[in-house]
Amino acid sequence: MSGPKIIDLPKILDKRGNLSFFENSKQIPFEIKRTYWIYDVPGGETRGSHAFREQQEFIVALSGSFDVVLHDGIKEHRFQMNRSYYGLLIPNMYWRTLENFSTNSLALIVSDRNFNEADYIRDFDTFKKANHE
Numbered sequence: 001m002s003g004p005k006i007i008d009l010p011k012i013l014d015k016r017g018n019l020s021f022f023e024n025s026k027q028i029p030f031e032i033k034r035t036y037w038i039y040d041v042p043g044g045e046t047r048g049s050h051a052f053r054e055q056q057e058f059i060v061a062l063s064g065s066f067d068v069v070l071h072d073g074i075k076e077h078r079f080q081m082n083r084s085y086y087g088l089l090i091p092n093m094y095w096r097t098l099e100n101f102s103t104n105s106l107a108l109i110v111s112d113r114n115f116n117e118a119d120y121i122r123d124f125d126t127f128k129k130a131n132h133e
Contacts, residue, residue: 004090
C-alpha cells in the first residue's frame with residue numbers, strides 16, 4: 001500500500017434505512033484481526049497520537065464526525081470523517097491523531113493485527129527518525 005486513501009463502501013439504499021458493509025480482502029485489503037471503537041470523547045479531546053510499525057487500520061465514522069490527521073514525518077494530511085459509507089485506509093508508519101469529535105460520534109477501527117504494545121511508536125521524534133532512516 002502506498003499511502004492513506006478513502007475507500008467508498010457499498011451503499012444499499014432502502015426507504016426503511018440504508019446499509020453499508022465491508023469484507024475481508026474485498027473492500028479492505030487485509031484480513032481483520034482486531035476491531036475496536038471510540039465513543040463518548042469529551043469536547044476538545046484527541047485520541048491516537050501514535051504510529052504503528054506494522055499495523056494497518058481502516059477507520060469509519062459510524063455516527064457523527066471527526067477528523068483524522070495523518071503525518072508521514074514530512075507532510076500532514078487531514079481527512080474529515082462524516083459518512084458511514086466510506087472509510088480511511090491507513091498504512092503502517094503514519095502518525096495518526098483523531099480530533100474534532102462531534103457530539104455522539106462513533107469511530108469504528110479495524111486492523112490487520114492483534115494488539116501489540118511493541119508495535120506502537122508513541123513519541124513523534126522517534127517516529128520521524130524511524131520513518132526516514
